[in-house]
Amino acid sequence: xxxxxxxxxxxxxxxxxxxxxxxxxxxxxxxxxxxxxxxxxxxxxxxxxxxxxxxxxxxxxxxxxxxxxxxxxxxxxxxxxxxxxxxxxxxxxxxxxxxxxxxxxxxxxxxxxxxxxxxxxxxxxxxxxxxxxxxxxxxxxxxxxxxxxxxxxxxxxxxxxxxxxxxxxxxxxxxxxxxxxxxxxxxxxxxxxxxxxxxxxxxxxxxxxxxxxxxxxxxxxxxxxxxxxxxxxxxxx
Numbered sequence: 001x002x003x004x005x006x007x008x009x010x011x012x013x014x015x016x017x018x019x020x021x022x023x024x025x026x027x028x029x030x031x032x033x034x035x036x037x038x039x040x041x042x043x044x045x046x047x048x049x050x051x052x053x054x055x056x057x058x059x060x061x062x063x064x065x066x067x068x069x070x071x072x073x074x075x076x077x078x079x080x081x082x083x084x085x086x087x088x089x090x091x092x093x094x095x096x097x098x099x100x101x102x103x104x105x106x107x108x109x110x111x112x113x114x115x116x117x118x119x120x121x122x123x124x125x126x127x128x129x130x131x132x133x134x135x136x137x138x139x140x141x142x143x144x145x146x147x148x149x150x151x152x153x154x155x156x157x158x159x160x161x162x163x164x165x166x167x168x169x170x171x172x173x174x175x176x177x178x179x180x181x182x183x184x185x186x187x188x189x190x191x192x193x194x195x196x197x198x199x200x201x202x203x204x205x206x207x208x209x210x211x212x213x214x215x216x217x218x219x220x221x222x223x224x225x226x227x228x229x230x231x232x233x234x235x236x237x
Contacts, residue, residue, distance in 0.1 A: 001047065001048065001055070003047065003058060004044050004047050004048065004210055005209050005210055005213075007040050008040075008209070008213040011197075011213065011214065012213050012216060014033050014040070015037060015221065017033050018030060018034055018190075018193075018224075019224040022186050022189075022190055022221075022224040022225075022227070022228050023224055023227050025179075025182050025183060025186055025228065026186075027185055027186050027189075028159065028163055030189055030190075031149040031189065032149050032152055032153060034142070034149065034189050035146060035150075037197075037217075038139070038142045038143065038145070038146070039120075041196065041197065041200055041214075042120065042139065043058070044200070044204070044210070045127045045130075045135065045200060045204075046126060049127050049129070049130035057103075057115060057116055058115050058116075059100075060103045060104065061100070061104060061114075062100075063096065063097050063100035063101075064097075064101045064103065064105075066097075067088070067091050068101070069085075070084075070085035070088035070091060070092070071084055071085065071088040071092075124136055124140075124143075127139070131203045135196075135199050135200060138192075138198070138199040138200075139196050141192040141195060141196065142192045142195075142196040145189055163182075164178060164181075187225060187228045190224055190225045190228060191225060193221060194218050194222055197214050197215075197217055198215075198218050200214055
């Protein structure tokens, strides 16, 4: 499935970023990149679990976005920035692009921003029905990061509290304890996402390109785990 292979190249790119950030113990940034990997991997599995119409929705969503990018307005307060490209009329008038734009335009005339109306939870249900509970168990573990990553993206005080371990009793009191807390959470994040990638590679093994990319990302994350895990804990593994 060509579209799934394209998404997996995105996973591969983000996987490299996650590995580099993990080696530097950048917990907040790791959470955001890990979420991108989780959502993309979920979409890959969902496409394989669905019929052709779902694949077409993702293709049409991309065509609609690409065309709309050539002519749009961005507003912040009283300031509006207009983006206009001379090729908009030609590209948007092509039959397949016009159909895609119409498909993702509401009756009010506003753009439908998301590629699917199916919730993430419902997508996971479809994945489980197609591939079984082993995959969704691993995805559920990775899903645990979703809450924290959302708060980081929205720039909340809670995200800072969670980052420094201030959301539970016995939070870090010294630089050494904070370092331990950070390494432990980056390790957990790598471990859960690595497990979801590994299980996904098993069920996607029939698609050789996708399988190789997913396994490659997991191998890189496994290597990063060895760099992140404190020496005394690594001896116990």
